[in-house]
Amino acid sequence: MLFRTKLFLSFIALGAVSIGAAFLLIISSQRNEENQLRTNLAHESLSGYFQLSGDVFRTFKQTRRDLISGPGTFAFDFEQATQDIHVTLDRIKEALVAEASLMSGLQSDIAMQNLNALRNAVMQALSDIRAASDMIVAGQMDDGRKMAIEVLQGQVDVEIATLIQDATSVQRAELAAAQREIRAFQETAETTAWMTVGLAVLLSTAIFLTLLRRFQTGLRELDAGAKAYAANDLDYVIDLAGRDELSAVARSFTDMAQQIRSKQTALEAARDELEQRVADRTSALSAANAELRTNDAMRRQFFADIGHELRTPVSAIRGEAEVALRTRTGREKAQESALKRLVSIADELTAGVDDLFLIAREMAGVLDFRTAPVDLKHAVSLGIEQLQSLSGQKDAVITQHLAPEHIVILGERPRIAQLVRILISNALEHAKHAVNIHVSVVIEDSNAVLSIADNGPGIPEKDWPRIFDRFVKGTDRPAGTGLGLAIAKSIALAHGGTIRVQHSASGGADLQVRFPLLQGPATR
Missing domain, CATH: 1.20.120.30 (Aspartate receptor, ligand-binding domain)
Structure with a gap:
């Protein structure tokens, strides 16, 4: 009361x-x-x-x-x-x-x-x-x-x-x-x-005696509670039964202590979480620094590889020009032959420069193509035809399975053909002996799926997360610039698609690209 x-x-x-x-x-x-x-x-x-x-x-x-x-x-x-x-x-x-x-x-x-x-x-x-x-x-x-x-x-x-x-x-x-x-x-x-x-x-x-006794009991309990809270014993409960003002004050003190305890617990949890975040962030920064160092090393290696790759055609151009200039007999015929070789070397050099330019535009976020409805099966067949001669040199067999449906996507046909060439070239470069490459185009879940699978040595799973990054080369292929699959990823993303790697049914690698379908007439 x-x-x-x-x-x-x-x-x-x-x-x-x-x-x-x-x-x-x-x-x-x-x-x-x-x-x-x-x-x-x-x-x-x-x-x-x-x-x-x-x-x-x-x-x-x-x-x-x-x-x-x-x-x-x-x-x-x-x-x-x-x-x-x-x-x-x-x-x-x-x-x-x-x-x-x-x-x-x-x-x-x-x-x-x-x-x-x-x-x-x-x-x-x-x-x-x-x-x-x-x-x-x-x-x-x-x-x-x-x-x-x-x-x-x-x-x-x-x-x-x-x-x-x-x-x-x-x-x-x-x-x-x-x-x-x-x-x-x-x-x-x-x-x-x-x-x-x-x-x-x-x-x-x-x-008077009743109120005095109640006041004395209540004040003793409140004093004990205040001393306990002052000693940071926030679990102490002021046990003062009744429904009078002193009991209300005791309950308020106990509730206050519990709230302070809850806030302390929350602060401790927040501190632990902050410490964990700092630790995680430190670890992430350390990993990022390590990645930056790795990327920097790869970038330096990339520029060294690029310099080596560019030096070869430039040296060939210079050599062909010097040979043509030193020729005394049959000069016209020798110069014609030299010029043809120079054109071929220039084409290779141009292709390499185009790849570098494509990567640069993708890094700058301004990569765009002249998009139009494209017959995906025709573009894939074009890319396969462009590599038939190279597959013969590598003792490789390229088979294809194209869905009977009419498959149209929104994009640029030459770039789709380039994507196919890159993926087939990747399979040829990884193969040490004869290799069978199977190219298929099917429709799955309103997407067109391009699959290039081989029976070669495959790609180690530890390399899967990074094989499509720039300047990254497989652990079993130290040579090259590491731009091929990165260019393939850029082309797939520019077409609104995705690219991934998995094991093929024959134990090799299976590179799959998914494109969103487009209904309508396609350009061949």
């Missing part, structure tokens, strides 16, 4: 105690006021009866003196005395009526009955005395005095005296009861006040 809820309930409890005590005190005060009013009314009624008793007995005493012992006529104002008795009776009645609202119904009825009986008795006695006085005045002295004696001794001395005594007894009892209730309510109010003070003190002490 929250502290504010506990305090709220505690204040409610104290308020309830205070309100209860105040309510009891208010009730006691009201009852005291009522009892005080009852006391005053009882005093007033009792004094009225005393007044009535004095008026009645004084009046009848004077009547006894004047009518029995005196001249037989009233020596005092009998009418005024009667009027005074009426006033006293009315005053008593008013007091009893007011007192009736505070008394029980039975007591009020008894008091009113006594008053009415007393009023009737007094009025009857006064009427009889007046009649006796009239008889005396009329000359009936004995009868009048006899009647007066009977009234005074019977009605006044016995009946009226008894009624007055009974009425005063009732009022004395009412006065005593009101005084007792006043004292009882005063004692109750005093007891209630002391009990309220004691209960409030006990309740306040219990609340």
Whole structure:
């Protein structure tokens, strides 16, 4: 439970105690006021009866003196005395009526009955005395005095005296009861006040001790947790049960520690990942540096090979020219023969320069062909025909299997023929003895697949990832520039195709090129 809820309930409890005590005190005060009013009314009624008793007995005493012992006529104002008795009776009645609202119904009825009986008795006695006085005045002295004696001794001395005594007894009892209730309510109010003070003190002490104990326990746990977290013990859990503010703070501290722990774990993982990345990057950079060194060595070797390859035709050109110039006899025929050889050498040199230019444009990212719909089977057949003479020199057999379908791709026919020549030449150069080369063109998955497979020694799998890179030569062929398959790859990519190597069914190499098909008429 929250502290504010506990305090709220505690204040409610104290308020309830205070309100209860105040309510009891208010009730006691009201009852005291009522009892005080009852006391005053009882005093007033009792004094009225005393007044009535004095008026009645004084009046009848004077009547006894004047009518029995005196001249037989009233020596005092009998009418005024009667009027005074009426006033006293009315005053008593008013007091009893007011007192009736505070008394029980039975007591009020008894008091009113006594008053009415007393009023009737007094009025009857006064009427009889007046009649006796009239008889005396009329000359009936004995009868009048006899009647007066009977009234005074019977009605006044016995009946009226008894009624007055009974009425005063009732009022004395009412006065005593009101005084007792006043004292009882005063004692109750005093007891209630002391009990309220004691209960409030006990309740306040219990609340204070409960909250103090809770605060002490919570602060000890929070202090232990703070020290544990300060010592980097982030797995420490502040065990503070409950649902108050201290428990909420403890849970917040524990959640904070867990979040810090999670962030530390994440930072450690990030650090490890960064270290691994740095290590990987360092390794990659080392590998790249090694590759750069290898490429640089291959590039130097390439330029050395290119220089050697270019020196040979240039030397041949120079030699042919010098021979032609030194010839004295049959000069025209010798020069014609020399010029023909020079043209042939120049063609070879031009082809080599074209290859270098193709590689340079591919490296610069500006390689483009004059694309048009091309009959792939016709272009492949053209490339095979161009190498028939070379295959005869190498004691090689070239067979072909071209799909019966009409296969059209988007590209440049001479370049496709060049690609075929390069791949067949690669198979011829790797073969040490007679070799069978099988060229096929088929359709697979909306692609045209050109395959050139041989039964030669094949290409080691360790060389497969790099055989299409520039300046790379197979481990079993140190001679050459290493540009042939790179040019083949550039031609395949320029036509939107791909090239790969795999083992052939006869154990040699199988170089496959895939071209996207194009529907439409093809140029031959």
